[in-house]
Amino acid sequence: MISKLRFSLIAVILLVLLGFGFQNQANGQAGENAQFCPFVEISDGWLKIDDIIPTTPINFTAGLIGTVEGVNGNVVGGMDWMHVDFTHFDAPTPTNQDGAQIVTWWTQKEGRNTFVQLTNDGFDFQWVHARILDENCVEIRNFCDFYTPGDTHVYDFGDLITNEGGTPDDNVLQGKEGFLTITAVDECPSPDQAVDYNFLAATVQIVDELDYAYGYNAYHRRAVCFDEFFEFDVNLIENGSFQDGVLGSWLIQQGNSGVINSSGIAPAVNPPPCQGPDCDDPDADLWMAFAASSDIAPSGFYGEDSPIGSAADLLQDSTLISAGIETNVTVVQSNVFTPFADPDAVANTLVVRYDLSFLAQSDLSCDNYAMVCVIDVTDPLIPAFEDCTCYNTTGGGTDPANGVACTDVGAVGGGPHNISPFDFEGGRSSFIGTDVLNAPFGGSYVVQYITGQIAGSCSSDDDPNNTNGALVDNFRNIETLREFIDCDGILTGAFNAFLTSFTPTQLAGQFNVIDDNEAGGDAIMINFVDEYLPEYRTLAAFVTAEVGIFDDLEEFQSCGDVLVCFVRLGIDANIPISEDFSSPTPTPGTPTPTMTVGPSTTPPTTTPTNGGGGGSCAIAGNPVQLGTAFANVLIPLVPVAIAFGVRAVRRRKK
Amino acid sequence: MLQDSLSKIKYFLVLAFLLVLPMQAMAGDGFGFDPIDQTDTGVDRLIYYYDTTGRQTYVQVTNTSDSFVGIHVQVFRADESCAEDNFDWCLTPGDTEIWNVEEFPGGFDVSDSNGFVAISVNDEISCGFENNALIGMFRIIDDLGYEYRTNAASSEDFTAFSADYNVLNFNDVNGNNLSDVVGITYLALDIDQVFASPLLGSLFGFIDDPQVLIFDDVENPNSCSPTVFTCSNTPGLEINKGIDNSIPNSQGFSQICNTSKLDGPVIGAVDSGWLFLPFIDFICFEGDGDLDECPSDLFFVGFLGINNGDGTGSMDSWISHSFGDFQTLIPTLLSE
Numbered sequence: 009m010i011s012k013l014r015f016s017l018i019a020v021i022l023l024v025l026l027g028f029g030f031q032n033q034a035n036g037q038a039g040e041n042a043q044f045c046p047f048v049e050i051s052d053g054w055l056k057i058d059d060i061i062p063t064t065p066i067n068f069t070a071g072l073i074g075t076v077e078g079v080n081g082n083v084v085g086g087m088d089w090m091h092v093d094f095t096h097f098d099a100p101t102p103t104n105q106d107g108a109q110i111v112t113w114w115t116q117k118e119g120r121n122t123f124v125q126l127t128n129d130g131f132d133f134q135w136v137h138a139r140i141l142d143e144n145c146v147e148i149r150n151f152c153d154f155y156t157p158g159d160t161h162v163y164d165f166g167d168l169i170t171n172e173g174g175t176p177d178d179n180v181l182q183g184k185e186g187f188l189t190i191t192a193v194d195e196c197p198s199p200d201q202a203v204d205y206n207f208l209a210a211t212v213q214i215v216d217e218l219d220y221a222y223g224y225n226a227y228h229r230r231a232v233c234f235d236e237f238f239e240f241d242v243n244l245i246e247n248g249s250f251q252d253g254v255l256g257s258w259l260i261q262q263g264n265s266g267v268i269n270s271s272g273i274a275p276a277v278n279p280p281p282c283q284g285p286d287c288d289d290p291d292a293d294l295w296m297a298f299a300a301s302s303d304i305a306p307s308g309f310y311g312e313d314s315p316i317g318s319a320a321d322l323l324q325d326s327t328l329i330s331a332g333i334e335t336n337v338t339v340v341q342s343n344v345f346t347p348f349a350d351p352d353a354v355a356n357t358l359v360v361r362y363d364l365s366f367l368a369q370s371d372l373s374c375d376n377y378a379m380v381c382v383i384d385v386t387d388p389l390i391p392a393f394e395d396c397t398c399y400n401t402t403g404g405g406t407d408p409a410n411g412v413a414c415t416d417v418g419a420v421g422g423g424p425h426n427i428s429p430f431d432f433e434g435g436r437s438s439f440i441g442t443d444v445l446n447a448p449f450g451g452s453y454v455v456q457y458i459t460g461q462i463a464g465s466c467s468s469d470d471d472p473n474n475t476n477g478a479l480v481d482n483f484r485n486i487e488t489l490r491e492f493i494d495c496d497g498i499l500t501g502a503f504n505a506f507l508t509s510f511t512p513t514q515l516a517g518q519f520n521v522i523d524d525n526e527a528g529g530d531a532i533m534i535n536f537v538d539e540y541l542p543e544y545r546t547l548a549a550f551v552t553a554e555v556g557i558f559d560d561l562e563e564f565q566s567c568g569d570v571l572v573c574f575v576r577l578g579i580d581a582n583i584p585i586s587e588d589f590s591s592p593t594p595t596p597g598t599p600t601p602t603m604t605v606g607p608s609t610t611p612p613t614t615t616p617t618n619g620g621g622g623g624s625c626a627i628a629g630n631p632v633q634l635g636t637a638f639a640n641v642l643i644p645l646v647p648v649a650i651a652f653g654v655r656a657v658r659r660r661k662k
Numbered sequence: 663m664l665q666d667s668l669s670k671i672k673y674f675l676v677l678a679f680l681l682v683l684p685m686q687a688m689a690g691d692g693f694g695f696d697p698i699d700q701t702d703t704g705v706d707r708l709i710y711y712y713d714t715t716g717r718q719t720y721v722q723v724t725n726t727s728d729s730f731v732g733i734h735v736q737v738f739r740a741d742e743s744c745a746e747d748n749f750d751w752c753l754t755p756g757d758t759e760i761w762n763v764e765e766f767p768g769g770f771d772v773s774d775s776n777g778f779v780a781i782s783v784n785d786e787i788s789c790g791f792e793n794n795a796l797i798g799m800f801r802i803i804d805d806l807g808y809e810y811r812t813n814a815a816s817s818e819d820f821t822a823f824s825a826d827y828n829v830l831n832f833n834d835v836n837g838n839n840l841s842d843v844v845g846i847t848y849l850a851l852d853i854d855q856v857f858a859s860p861l862l863g864s865l866f867g868f869i870d871d872p873q874v875l876i877f878d879d880v881e882n883p884n885s886c887s888p889t890v891f892t893c894s895n896t897p898g899l900e901i902n903k904g905i906d907n908s909i910p911n912s913q914g915f916s917q918i919c920n921t922s923k924l925d926g927p928v929i930g931a932v933d934s935g936w937l938f939l940p941f942i943d944f945i946c947f948e949g950d951g952d953l954d955e956c957p958s959d960l961f962f963v964g965f966l967g968i969n970n971g972d973g974t975g976s977m978d979s980w981i982s983h984s985f986g987d988f989q990t991l992i993p994t995l996l997s998e
Contacts, residue, residue: 054724080805083807084807084808084809085811088812089701097821101699101702104979157881158938160879161879162934167930169929171929209981211981213836223975224976562756
């Protein structure tokens with residue numbers, strides 16, 4: 009009985025402790041009560057937005073933090089950008105350096121009016137394009153403007169007038185908020201491409217009807233535009249890995265050939281791994297070619313059945329490997345290639361590499377062969393064998409270029425192989441990928457893969473089972489090209505023509521309240537992605553992040569996760585969203601602020617374009633914090649546990 | 663004694679600055695090297711402006727790292743000697759401290775003064791050390807009911823470009839008619855120490871090109887005299903100046919330009935202009951007022967505040983332009 013009572017009490021205590029323990033960490037969900045940290049009551053500290061992970065393509069993430077409070081009968085407020093862990097190596101000081109695009113929050117909600125002063129501190133006449141997105145990250149207004157050198161202008165969002173005197177309809181802005189970009193463009197409205205002009209400097213003031221102002225420098229994104237020599241490799245042998253899935257540039261001069269994948273041969277054979285520039289093609293590892301010499305699809309000796317005037321025809325030879333009269337020869341030829349013919353070429357391997365697997369006939373003692381040759385076709389009327397390597401199961405015969413004996417492929421195995429309608433009864437050698445053929449500087453060449461039979465060399469040369477052939481792949485003559493990639497001032501998003509991206513993983517926003525005054529706050533996150541072509545646009549982007557607060561006793565309180573494009577929230581329960589801040593009693597003589605908030609009476613001159621992604625950009629679907637979850641489960645159990653304990657005590661009394 | 667000698671030479675300094683310096687300060691392209699202010703990432707040294715003349719100033723410093731970080735807090739008053747007080751502090755991981763500058767630990771008196779606060783990481787005290795862990799923010803609340811708030815700045819970021827010229831936007835939004843153009847010149851002595859003096863200054867503009875220019879809303883420029891910022895309130899060399907006669911200094915200090923750009927033509931409802939401040943070089947004086955060669959570790963931080971004197975105002979650091987030459991600054995802090 010005593011042990012049961014002890015257990016009950018321990019259970020009660022544990023549950024209570026667990027419940028309150030988790031409750032300490034469970035501070036509601038970020039976004040609840042329009043606060044980043046609901047139920048946290050901290051007036052002095054810093055907001056930490058951590059582990060920022062884009063869920064969509066993104067080029068910009070930043071945050072603002074500001075507070076308003078009553079001090080001595082006045083309302084004072086201020087705002088600045090949150091600190092970040094990383095900016096961009098090309099733009100290390102984005103809020104203190106001019107750039108080619110400016111970014112800021114804007115608002116016409118809750119009695120606020122936004123003013124953005126833009127200065128062209130450069131020496132050129134310059135078009136700019138302003139794109140204004142709302143809190144759902146949807147573009148609701150855009151307009152063009154033009155600045156002379158040294159020009160400056162203030163955009164009053166309550167009475168929008170451009171630097172040129174235009175009056176874009178600002179009705180759509182009233183009662184709303186979001187963020188905006190103003191981008192230097194080549195000409196507006198068309199072609200409207202972002203340009204390399206790092207001379208835009210902007211400051212922002214947001215005046216509240218309670219007679220306080222948020223003022224800060226805009227974020228400035230620097231254009232990066234440079235010319236660069238760019239080196240890359242190309243394979244001069246077209247479709248060298250048969251990545252097109254067909255022979256394509258390879259032409260069958262005579263005989264039998266085609267392109268297969270691993271299941272095109274039985275048993276299946278995987279194509280050898282691709283090598284060289286062809287590997288950029290996702291299908292480079294899928295395909296290989298075969299050649300077959302067989303009585304069931306007969307052909308003549310080398311060149312006998314090749315097109316008139318072709319290299320094989322001109323080099324026609326009935327005893328190509330000097331092992332006897334040949335028959336059923338297959339010849340497949342590549343495109344013509346010329347090392348260093350491209351003026352951008354800076355290097356060439358001057359060799360041809362390839363992979364070859366010999367498909368053997370049933371009688372391994374005969375000299376049936378496979379061969380790869382490089383043929384000099386500099387003068388197409390006088391072709392010549394430049395280099396060859398031949399393969400068979402005997403080592404008999406010599407290649408026509410060097411007179412070197414054919415390579416004995418050694419062990420063949422795997423049993424009979426079939427590439428319909430051809431049966432290779434003698435098995436298959438492994439892929440040979442180490443041989444190279446010379447293609448020296450100064451010539452033009454073709455590559456041929458060849459298979460042939462030696463008439464009468466096999467024990468039963470009329471037997472179709474004596475079909476031989478080869479699997480071939482990865483023909484390559486690699487040339488390095490150096491091209492000059494210039495940036496002509498238009499930002500295309502390429503590696504040498506872009507606006508610097510700001511994608512920090514952490515934001516830190518400091519805040520404090522004097523003497524525990526009543527206060528309100530605005531903590532803002534802005535995320536977007538660039539679209540450069542055909543015209544520059546600013547589109548929605550989303551991130552997830554973990555939110556927490558350090559108080560002035562360096563205690564950290566987690567506040568949950570967010571998924572956000574644009575959001576403005578209060579900081580915590582002590583500094584709720586600024587709308588909830590009520591002005592202290594004004595001191596006598598406090599002037600009524602002069603505001604220009606409201607629709608313009610001037611007729612609209614531009615039409616907004618709907619840009620950006622759709623859907624709400626507010627905090628969406630936050631997973632409940634683990635602490636909250638445990639607390640929600642455990643706290644209701646506390647009375648149950650207590651009741652259980654009380655019952656145990658009653659039982660003991662009985 | 664030092665204060666006495668400085669008071670005697672101050673007018674000579676102004677004279678020298680106006681007549682001699684622009685010709686002697688710099689050869690070449692006319693643009694010296696001054697890294698653009700860093701207010702966006704963690705740093706090893708933070709510079710804050712403070713003002714307690716009809717104003718309250720609160721400075722906040724945060725250790726964003728998971729390590730203990732010792733800091734050295736120095737307060738420089740912009741007076742005839744740029745007097746300094748200081749103290750050490752230890753920040754625990756994630757710690758944030760907020761001080762009213764008139765209630766700094768140590769009890770020194772900075773009432774009715776202006777100047778700057780430098781907070782540097784300090785490896786000399788038994789606390790801890792971490793690079794680039796400090797972020798800062800300050801609030802200057804004026805008795806007239808407006809606030810200047812901005813991130814504190816560092817000028818020793820080795821990734822920063824050179825601030826060849828600066829762009830100071832101003833406007834009459836909500837009746838803005840007063841300004842505070844703050845320029846802080848300091849010498850980085852050590853990782854945890856800076857020094858400032860009325861004898862160390864930053865020169866903006868030549869008599870010849872590049873000049874200080876001021877533009878109005880319709881891009882009419884006027885040239886202005888060269889201007890120098892030192893840690894003093896000596897007329898002409900103040901740490902805090904006004905823009906021009908249409909938006910003069912909030913505290914009665916001198917104006918950079920003798921124009922009235924906010925009284926001119928305007929497109930739209932809001933008048934505006936901007937100040938072109940080309941950084942020429944740092945200038946240094948000997949005690950007798952002669953020019954001296956400057957040490958290499960001088961740095962400059964600038965803040966701009968504008969207000970309507972009646973409820974609204976705002977402040978941020980200067981916006982700068984670099985001609986694009988990447989500067990490999992060997993930072994004093996990281997070289998220790």
